[in-house]
Amino acid sequence: MNLDELFQSLVGAAQGAGRSLFERGRTVLVPELRHVAERILAIEVGRRAGELGEAQAKELLTMQVESAIDTVAMTTELAAVDAEKLINAALKAVKDAANAAVGFPLI
Numbered sequence: 001m002n003l004d005e006l007f008q009s010l011v012g013a014a015q016g017a018g019r020s021l022f023e024r025g026r027t028v029l030v031p032e033l034r035h036v037a038e039r040i041l042a043i044e045v046g047r048r049a050g051e052l053g054e055a056q057a058k059e060l061l062t063m064q065v066e067s068a069i070d071t072v073a074m075t076t077e078l079a080a081v082d083a084e085k086l087i088n089a090a091l092k093a094v095k096d097a098a099n100a101a102v103g104f105p106l107i
Contacts, residue, residue, distance in 0.1 A: 001044060001101045007037040009097075010090040017089030018082070025076040025083060032068035033090055039064040040094070044101045054104050061106055065091070 010033040015022045022029065043060055046052035052060070065087060072083035095107040 001041055001097060003037055003041055006040060006094055006097070007034055009094050010037055013093030014086040014090040017086050021078060021082050021086055025072050025078040025086065028072050028075045029078075029083070029086060032071055033087070036061075036064055036068055036087070036090070040098050040101075040106070043106065044098075047102045054106075057102060057104075057106055 011030060014029060014033060039061060043052060043057045047057060068087055069080060069083045072078055072087070073080035076083075078086075091107050098107050099105050
C-alpha cells in the first residue's frame with residue numbers, strides 16, 4: 001500500500017460522510033487520519049516481517065482509531081459520535097485494500 005493514496009482515500013471518505021462535520025473538525029481530523037494511515041502501513045510491514053500476529057495488529061489499530069476519535073472529540077467542536085462517524089466512514093473506504101495487504105480482516 002502507498003501512504004499518500006491510503007491517506008487520501010481516508011480523507012476523501014471522511015469528507016463524503018459529512019462535509020459540514022468534516023469541515024468543523026478538519027484541523028485535527030486530517031492529521032489524525034494521517035496517523036491512522038501510518039499505523040495501517042506499519043501493521044502491514046510488521047505482518048510481512050512476521051513481527052505481528054493478528055491479535056496484536058488488531059489491538060494496535062483499535063488503539064490508534066480510539067486515540068483519533070478521542071483527540072478529535074476533545075479538541076474540536078465535534079462530539080465523539082460525530083468523530084467516530086467520520087473515522088469509521090474513512091476506514092470503510094480502505095477496508096478491502098487494508099485487509100488484503102495484511103492478509104486477514106484487520107478492519
